[in-house]
Amino acid sequence: MAVATRQTLALTKRSTKAILRQPALMVPSFVFPLFFAALSADSFGKTTRLPGFPVVDSFLQFALASTVIQGVLFGSITGAAALATDIEVGFFDRLLVAPTARTGIVLGNLMGSALFGGAQSAIFICALLPFGVRVESGIPGIVVMIISGGLIALGISAIMSAVAIRTGSAEAVQGAFPMLFVLLFFSSVFFPRQTMHGVYKTIATWNPISYLVEGLRSLILDGFSLSAIARSIFIPAGICVFGTVLALSELRRRISAK
Amino acid sequence: MTSQPPIVAENLSRHFGYLKAVDGINLSIDEGEIFGFLGPNGAGKSTVVRMLTTLLRPTSGVARVAGFDVVTQADSVRRSIGVALQDAAIDPLMTGTELLQLQAVLYGIPSNKMKSRASELLERVGLTAAGDRRVGTYSGGMRRRLDLALSLIHEPTVLFLDEPTAGLDPMSRIALWDEVKRLNREGTTVMLTTQYLEEADQLADRIAIIDKGHIVREGKPQDLKSSVGVPTLIIDVSKEQLEVAKTVLKTFGDIRPSGENTIGVGLRDGASAVTDVVRKLDEAGVRVSHLELSEPSLDDVFAEATGHRLEGENQ
Numbered sequence: 001m002a003v004a005t006r007q008t009l010a011l012t013k014r015s016t017k018a019i020l021r022q023p024a025l026m027v028p029s030f031v032f033p034l035f036f037a038a039l040s041a042d043s044f045g046k047t048t049r050l051p052g053f054p055v056v057d058s059f060l061q062f063a064l065a066s067t068v069i070q071g072v073l074f075g076s077i078t079g080a081a082a083l084a085t086d087i088e089v090g091f092f093d094r095l096l097v098a099p100t101a102r103t104g105i106v107l108g109n110l111m112g113s114a115l116f117g118g119a120q121s122a123i124f125i126c127a128l129l130p131f132g133v134r135v136e137s138g139i140p141g142i143v144v145m146i147i148s149g150g151l152i153a154l155g156i157s158a159i160m161s162a163v164a165i166r167t168g169s170a171e172a173v174q175g176a177f178p179m180l181f182v183l184l185f186f187s188s189v190f191f192p193r194q195t196m197h198g199v200y201k202t203i204a205t206w207n208p209i210s211y212l213v214e215g216l217r218s219l220i221l222d223g224f225s226l227s228a229i230a231r232s233i234f235i236p237a238g239i240c241v242f243g244t245v246l247a248l249s250e251l252r253r254r255i256s257a258k
Numbered sequence: 259m260t261s262q263p264p265i266v267a268e269n270l271s272r273h274f275g276y277l278k279a280v281d282g283i284n285l286s287i288d289e290g291e292i293f294g295f296l297g298p299n300g301a302g303k304s305t306v307v308r309m310l311t312t313l314l315r316p317t318s319g320v321a322r323v324a325g326f327d328v329v330t331q332a333d334s335v336r337r338s339i340g341v342a343l344q345d346a347a348i349d350p351l352m353t354g355t356e357l358l359q360l361q362a363v364l365y366g367i368p369s370n371k372m373k374s375r376a377s378e379l380l381e382r383v384g385l386t387a388a389g390d391r392r393v394g395t396y397s398g399g400m401r402r403r404l405d406l407a408l409s410l411i412h413e414p415t416v417l418f419l420d421e422p423t424a425g426l427d428p429m430s431r432i433a434l435w436d437e438v439k440r441l442n443r444e445g446t447t448v449m450l451t452t453q454y455l456e457e458a459d460q461l462a463d464r465i466a467i468i469d470k471g472h473i474v475r476e477g478k479p480q481d482l483k484s485s486v487g488v489p490t491l492i493i494d495v496s497k498e499q500l501e502v503a504k505t506v507l508k509t510f511g512d513i514r515p516s517g518e519n520t521i522g523v524g525l526r527d528g529a530s531a532v533t534d535v536v537r538k539l540d541e542a543g544v545r546v547s548h549l550e551l552s553e554p555s556l557d558d559v560f561a562e563a564t565g566h567r568l569e570g571e572n573q
Contacts (some may be wrong), residue, residue: 006363007364010359010363010364014352014360017352018349018352021392022351065495086349089345089347090343090344091347091349093313093343094343094408095346095364096312096313097311098361098364098365099315099337099364099365099366100364173517244440
């Protein structure tokens with residue numbers, strides 16, 4: 001067990017370094033969400049007066065959760081794509097031919113994504129606080145938001161890792177990016193569900209991303225409550241469990257198919 | 259561990275659907291041997307290595323490596339072997355030192371020994387100065403040497419090298435051969451696959467030639483070459499002495515087609531007859547301006563066994 005833990009931690013370290021050493025992949029996951037936050041704060045400021053819109057100091061306060069979610073989702077693709085690249089170039093075989101704990105290969109990669117997701121969340125919060133954004137739940141809420149960001153990154157990265165392991169193709173993983181984008185738009189990431197109508201509202205209600213962002217938004221707008229913590233932690237944790245089980249079963253399938 | 263050979267395969271097969279990539283091969287590689295697996299692309303070499311290194315399950319047959327069954331005791335096999343796979347699959351974002359340290363963790367080497375082992379191996383393969391550079395900046399030869407170092411982190415007794423010098427320049431190739439020979443002298447059993455005739459000839463104590471999933475010949479390089487014919491002696495003489503020379507040479511073997519003022523003879527008693535040939539020609543008054551002995555090559559062995567040549571096929 002100790003050996004497997006040590007192996008997983010070493011692979012986590014590798015995964016984290018790999019993300020940090022690819023600025024071309026990492027930087028867009030910071031730049032685009034911040035750019036979108038700036039743009040929407042300026043363009044959609046008046047929408048905060050719409051009926052059903054939650055009480056906010058500014059649209060930017062509302063947009064903080066959206067910024068975190070966008071960055072974390074885009075960033076989580078990087079880790080899964082790296083796993084697919086490992087399969088493509090044969091590094092995955094190097095890990096398999098060593099006495100490496102099989103679960104450690106996937107978990108190490110996911111832990112790297114989780115750390116990056118947590119760091120992204122902290123950076124987004126720090127970047128928007130100077131512009132007058134208040135987090136009603138204070139420091140404890142920010143800590144929960146960072147943990148939630150890490151869990152969301154882990155969960156999404158796990159689902160994408162399942163795609164990576166099944167296809168062994170970084171292109172297939174990158175190809176899922178537009179799908180994530182569509183999921184983002186058909187959720188409550190950019191506007192509250194209370195302001196939506198018809199099919200759009202129905203889709204947003206069924207879209208799990210709505211619940212991820214609403215958990216974080218609750219910590220920002222409503223304050224520190226058990227309900228907000230539960231939504232911010234348990235929903236992402238559920239996705240983590242689902243994604244990890246899926247990724248590990250794909251790994252088992254890939255290994256046994258050999 | 260038992261006293262049985264470190265690598266044994268019995269009737270080992272691997273089928274991909276209807277394709278029989280490897281079809282019932284038998285192998286027994288002795289301790290301390292360098293065993294060469296020679297064949298063209300797609301012959302089944304890498305499939306055999308992947309089965310023996312636990313990366314691929316055999317469709318049928320049995321294989322034991324370092325005394326362990328490759329299917330039922332895969333983890334024990336993995337702990338006992340070193341593997342350098344085709345194309346030096348190394349993460350280009352990591353440094354040489356980082357990769358060696360990661361490999362050390364995967365093989366359960368204690369933290370306090372990790373750094374010294376990594377430094378020792380970098381020195382061994384001549385990469386100390388490049389150890390802190392990212393692998394993406396390494397040349398092909400440096401990657402191969404690092405790959406070899408990675409495979410040695412846990413001091414394995416059995417080493418698998420899958421096309422270790424493919425794509426390398428001649429200098430890097432020779433440097434890698436030297437390192438493989440050194441490892442072998444230190445007691446490591448080596449199985450290497452190659453499509454280079456010279457590599458198999460230079461490195462291997464024994465060779466198996468594989469074609470279309472079957473081992474078609476197996477033995478020591480010299481024995482295999484001898485089995486396909488005798489060496490040919492080619493001499494250049496003046497036009498006037500051509501007939502006299504032919505008469506002399508006929509007593510040593512069959513005269514073979516050759517160029518103008520040149521005669522070739524297949525020496526039925528082998529290369530050791532060369533001194534007798536020279537003496538008889540001298541006694542007959544024939545002045546030889548050039549003399550060349552041509553041994554049968556492994557390509558001749560390959561051609562004789564398969565009906566097609568290896569040289570040119572891989573180019």
